Amino acid sequence: MTDFLKKPYIPIAFLLCLVGIHTAFTTRTGRTLPSDAYIWQRQWTPAVSTAVTASQPVIHTWRILAAELDGHGSWVDTTPDSPLLARTHTPVIAVIRIEGQLADWDEEQLAAHILAVKAAWQQRGITVSGLEIDHDCATVRLPAYARFLGLLHGRLEPTPLSITVLPTWLASPELEEVLARVDDAVLQIHAVQNPQFGLFNPEKAHEWVRTFAQRRRGPWHVALPAYGTRVTWGTDGRIAGIESEQDRLMGADSGHELVAPPAEIAAFMKRIEHAPPHGLAGWAWFRLPTSDDRRAWSLPTWRAVITHQPLRTALSVSLHRPSATAPYDIVLANAGNADAEAPPAIRIESPCPSGADGLNGYNLDYDAQGMWLRRAQPGLLRAGQQAVIGWVRCDRGTVRAYAGTHDRQS
Missing domain, CATH: 2.60.40 (Immunoglobulin-like)
Known part of the structure; x- marks a missing residue:
């Protein structure tokens, strides 16, 4: 060892370097992630507007259902409360839902309608900070989906484009082509399995988050549930109906109540935020709770979970x-x-x-x-x-x- 390495100021400098590395590491690993929220109601009732106003201080971005293309190729556009959104000054992402079972589409017509919806929102005074496509297609259709996203991204620029991602896509080599064409991605970890396995599985969700972090190059979010639902089966064993906004304390029948317990979701958030995966930019809550939505969490509970307040039941x-x-x-x-x-x-x-x-x-x-x-x-x-x-x-x-x-x- 040389005399240079024996000098006393060298170990001190080395220790200071280690302290700097440790500080950078702990700053990255221990942080609270911001929360976005989906507004999925097709009608903007007074209850929706009240919930938006009450929740605005804890929400980073609203992801709002703007239009839906059903399995028959028919469009249904929504009309949000544009004066309210202008007053809140919270960024808005317009979400376009495309039915996953849609067999085929005309890419030019589809892109044209999406751009028309965006233009209509802007004419009503809504600043569209991004656009999201929610399309739960089969894995085999990912190449066609990637091709369409490439076309749409070119037409939207400089407006950012995001998509929702299913866990079933994680094993597909085509996922990279899809992700390469968007600026953000939202990993769905709720209501993605057979209802017999429940609405949310924290261990499965953690596995999906870790896997997606290895596939994604760029920012991404994780969608969290703030609701419950009731599934009923027919005599043939198939799903006969889903109730998502009725009262949660109901009489017994052939249905099964699926619940996302707030304490379980809070524990999952704490686990992820302790050491956030690379690129994870925040949470995206589904869906904004309102007083009319009897299967969503209450607003006080939702806010407590978002702000990491202790949960107390009495x-x-x-x-x-x-x-x-x-x-x-x-x-x-x-x-x-x-x-x-x-x-x-x-x-x-x-x-x-x-x-x-x-x-x-x-x-x-x-x-x-x-x-x-x-x-x-x-x-x-x-x-x-x-x-x-x-x-x-x-x-x-x-x-x-x-x-x-x-x-x-x-």
């Missing part, structure tokens, strides 16, 4: 009797800041052996201890909300109802 069961001759209503309430999963069982203690029933997703059942309400389907009770989940009729003695062995109230 479920309680109480009895309410409207009059001396009326039956008792069994009321489930959530006083916390987070939507909570409804308890699987509510015990009823009553001197009267009959005269009770369940409501809003609960069924009456009996065991050796007496009556109880059994939750028929998974469901979330919104923060600050309550629901009548059953009733019991008894005119003597003391009646009690409680979840499990806690929160006994008479």
